[in-house]
Amino acid sequence: MFKFFMKFFLSLYHEILSFFVEFDVGVYAFKASKVNAKELNGFKFDNNVNTNKIETPKFTISTTKIKSPMIITNKTPSLVDALVIRNFTEELFKLIKIRNSQMSFLCIPRKYDVYLNTALITSSESLIFEAKVQKISKKEIHISHNLKTIEELIELSPYTKKFPITKVLQIPITKYPIKREKFSEEQLELMRTKLAIQAKCKKYSMSIENIYDKFPVGLYDEIKLEKDTSVSCTLYKHPDIGELQLLLTGKRKYDTHTTKAFIKYSEIGL
Amino acid sequence: MSDTNLKIGYVITTSTKLGYLGAILVSDEKGFPLEFQYTDPILPTKLQKVLYGNSLEKYLKVDVILDNLLGVLSNKVDLLMVKDEQLLEYNKLKTDMVRIAQTSINDGKNSAEIEKIKDDEYIFQYSKTSVPVRITFKQNVSEQNELFEKVSNIVKQMGNYIDITEPLERVQKSIEIIIAKDNE
Incomplete structure (x- = not known):
């Protein structure tokens, strides 16, 4: 009888242990x-x-x-x-x-x-x-x-890896337009003039579409207009940063041709 | 390329189907990248999920991922900017850390305007043309506080050249590239 109980308890003991082992590691x-x-x-x-x-x-x-x-x-x-x-x-x-x-x-x-x-x-x-x-x-x-x-x-610890800077430089930077209400009428006129020169048309034929700030000379490369009014660009590998500029996009009213132009902050008194 | 040698660390930790992972981008004040480190995804086991329960995410993001990322950085950063407020709970940090987020406010307020939201949170209009950003500190700070002045100066200095939340987007895109590569 004693042997039977011992056997039973031992069996139970192992079953319980097995359960915990399984639970442990899932x-x-x-x-x-x-x-x-x-x-x-x-x-x-x-x-x-x-x-x-x-x-x-x-x-x-x-x-x-x-x-x-x-x-x-x-x-x-x-x-x-x-x-x-x-x-x-x-x-x-x-x-x-x-x-x-x-x-x-x-x-x-x-x-x-x-x-x-x-x-x-x-x-x-x-x-x-x-x-x-x-x-x-x-x-x-x-x-x-x-x-x-x-x-x-002993603790959970991830491996850390370096992502090459050359690859980071290839990641496009997205810039979004800023509100034109931030600028005075005089400033907007100067912008329109700049766009008109670029589009080779009269100033009154030009309308400002969007204004993007913080485009320093020599920092961004591959500037592209996206469909959603944002602009994507990448960083130069060896930038030679100069004066700050605004990126302007505009359309010629008579043929809706899109033009982009830069205007320096200093040109509009910013 | 930098005139002031200011180094800012941008940190993102995220949960993906591959597991939890994080990345840090160190850039100068013009947003030019100097270093980028990331962790491989960590997939917690069932046991860890049971053991850590609700605090699992915080444990992984703060104590494991952020701690590891900062441990391997070769650049000493002047300020850490994080996207996730949970990361502000990291308490081993010797560098100052703030959470930064873009606001939807775009009303053309004057440059360098600061608005107090809470004792530990302020809205900075760091340049005339920029959308204001919301900055949350680890603890309550007053406008006369040394840390507040430091953060304010850095934000203003960087804000002349870049949208200061933009590097966080770059970190996010990099993570997406890394995940896509892992899925290949």
Whole structure:
């Protein structure tokens, strides 16, 4: 009777643990008996090691516990095909990294038995958890003797990358028209004159369409009028910034031909 | 190219279908880019969603993304301008930070007019032709405050050359390019 209850409770215990393991990583797990090298994506286990007494003398023993999923920073480019194992007194913590910049495995054994949860971190550094192993026997654990430390961050941490400035310079800058009410009649007349000179017509044949401010000489390149009244432009790679100007767009009244012209702030007393 | 060597950092953090990511553009006062850094998207796990709950977004944007972006910057910025008010909660910052947003007010007010909205928020009409911008500080500031004067001067100085919210649009467009590239 006692044996029956013990068996029952042990079974229940494992079921509960399995549930938490699954909950932890949000994915599936399977029993160690099914584990073989193939299922571990080519990772081979060596039965020379007793997992209860994993000796890692070259490593600093740390009591750091995992609070959240971990990203392994790739600051050690020459990672070997190694299994990095740290042996804690109370909790066994294992970190496995395979020589493949596209992939790394993170194993988080629990105190109870030897449970392994494997996290797969893909090249996009998203934390996608795929528990490969829930339980594994001592005989199936292998530790490479060619161990190297890698940097690890206990907290979730993204990779940062530089975006080349040359690419930033290619990103169009959008400018929107400003209200003509900001200008006096005299200023608008001067603008119309400027547009008329550009369009080679009389001033009274010209109407101002839009006014765009802050167009310093020598800062913007590839100035294009967009359909929605905005203007797009890019920055010069090596700008030689001069006086501030307004960009004006206008239409000839008799043929609706669109013209653009610049007028310096100083020309209209701004 | 800059006369004053003023460096402004523009930060955007956003949530996309690829995950949370952020980017920072450092420009001079004329809007010319000096440095651009961005993070790869972070996709929180189910566990993290459960653990962090409602504070997940703030944790990722502020403590993870912004913290990382500032950590890798090679330029020291004079002022950080952010789009998302949540980022003002970052408390490890040694550089001053404000949230900046364009207003819909366009009534041709006089240049350099300042209007107090709240104790920590002001509207700046930084040049005669510009649309006013709304600036939110991390904490309450008065118009006599040193930080207020610093921000006011920077905004006015930059406002002579660019629409000061424009670089944020560039950061947004860059993020869109990065996401599109990742989707390829």
